[in-house]
Amino acid sequence: ESLERVRGFLGEVENTGTGVCIIDTAAGLFGVTADVLAAASGVLVPQQAEPLGARSVPKMLDALTRMRAANPSLVIVGVLLTMLQSNLPESRETVESLRAILPPEMVLQTIVPREDLFIQASARGLPAGVMEGGAQALGLFDNLRLELERKLPMARADSSS
Numbered sequence: 001e002s003l004e005r006v007r008g009f010l011g012e013v014e015n016t017g018t019g020v021c022i023i024d025t026a027a028g029l030f031g032v033t034a035d036v037l038a039a040a041s042g043v044l045v046p047q048q049a050e051p052l053g054a055r056s057v058p059k060m061l062d063a064l065t066r067m068r069a070a071n072p073s074l075v076i077v078g079v080l081l082t083m084l085q086s087n088l089p090e091s092r093e094t095v096e097s098l099r100a101i102l103p104p105e106m107v108l109q110t111i112v113p114r115e116d117l118f119i120q121a122s123a124r125g126l127p128a129g130v131m132e133g134g135a136q137a138l139g140l141f142d143n144l145r146l147e148l149e150r151k152l153p154m155a156r157a158d159s160s161s
Contacts, residue, residue: 010039020152025079040068042077042152047098049084049111054097061102065075077151079107080144083114110144 013021023040025033037043043064047053057079068074079102083090099107112118117137121128128137 002032003038005033006032017074020148029067034067034070036072037064039072040071042075044077044148046082046112047079047081049081049091049094049098051090051094053103054094057098058101076106077148078105079110080110081107082112084111091121108144108147110140110147112140112144121145 010021022044023036025036027033029037045057045060045064047057047060061076064074064076070130079098081095081098083091084095095111115137117128117131117133121131121134121137124131128134128140
């Protein structure tokens with residue numbers, strides 16, 4: 001039933017002429033997340049820049065490849081590295097490790113750092129960009145948008161009109 005609701009929602013979005021709809025789901029490949037993946041055309045994989053990430057990404061990508069049985073049109077748009085703590089060697093080494101094991105075109109150049117601002121915004125239920133000091137966050141996510149537009153043909157077509 002939820003898969004049909006997801007497909008209905010995506011159909012309604014498509015009917016509005018929206019070129020790209022980003023749906024943030026819970027981690028894992030079960031429940032409504034699996035339903036979204038079964039109906040979506042692409043998936044962006046956020047991955048924490050932590051040592052466990054280097055070990056779990058190949059398994060996640062294998063699982064997403066298996067999801068193509070339910071949705072042959074599912075494309076992995078890329079891996080977005082998140083929660084980078086640039087002051088920790090282990091976090092920086094994880095980024096280097098993931099960039100070494102994954103195809104270069106798969107790992108996005110934009111990296112989302114672990115910052116107090118994101119935690120504070122989350123606690124308040126607000127976008128980080130509207131918080132005091134949020135201009136840097138807005139710039140970061142604007143860079144992410146531009147990078148995704150270059151990767152997504154539909155977004156490119158929409159942004160040129």
